[in-house]
Amino acid sequence: MHYQRTLGLIALALLAASCASTSNESTYRTRAVELMLADFKTRGIASIDRLKQDETQALCSQYRDNVPPDIAERIRERNLAAVKYPADGKFLGDWKQGEKIAQSGRGLQFTDKPDTVNGGNCYACHRLSPQELSYGTIGPSLYNYGKIRGYGPEVQKYTYAKIYNPQAFVACSNMPRFGHNGILTEEQIKHVVALLLDPESPVNK
Numbered sequence: 342m343h344y345q346r347t348l349g350l351i352a353l354a355l356l357a358a359s360c361a362s363t364s365n366e367s368t369y370r371t372r373a374v375e376l377m378l379a380d381f382k383t384r385g386i387a388s389i390d391r392l393k394q395d396e397t398q399a400l401c402s403q404y405r406d407n408v409p410p411d412i413a414e415r416i417r418e419r420n421l422a423a424v425k426y427p428a429d430g431k432f433l434g435d436w437k438q439g440e441k442i443a444q445s446g447r448g449l450q451f452t453d454k455p456d457t458v459n460g461g462n463c464y465a466c467h468r469l470s471p472q473e474l475s476y477g478t479i480g481p482s483l484y485n486y487g488k489i490r491g492y493g494p495e496v497q498k499y500t501y502a503k504i505y506n507p508q509a510f511v512a513c514s515n516m517p518r519f520g521h522n523g524i525l526t527e528e529q530i531k532h533v534v535a536l537l538l539d540p541e542s543p544v545n546k
Contacts, residue, residue: 387451401513413512421509432497439536470543486537
């Protein structure tokens, strides 16, 4: 009940902010953050630091679904520059491992241990393998991803960067910044790239 009350207060504060003048909006936003900081506590690996926004998150919160073109470009440029590509220059891992990562929604919960291996939970938002009947539609279908786009090095590099930090291409994307935020490791991202781009992967069958 305490948790629900907090969410309700935050919702009311944000609703008021959406109806308020620009001068009052900042005040309501500040109050909403104060409410969250007052009620959410560090539990296990789920640290209160998760409430702290970086510049990209702050800008996306500020402009929501109406990001000015110049701000959107600033977000893309900043995040593209932050992408860390593999030192060995290789972008493809093992697609079978990539499928396991795409299926897994484990990790980052307060009940998880620090050494828990995170999953990508890709099927929560995308269709990938035609054998999987349960998938989300928040994101576009990725079935035949490689067949449609090709399998060359430029596509591999783009796909790696897109998974690492989607804000490098779509400002304020709803897709998690898997590499940027340390959700997936470099090796895991390579495996997911292989799932999307290996001709033998079920995604491309």
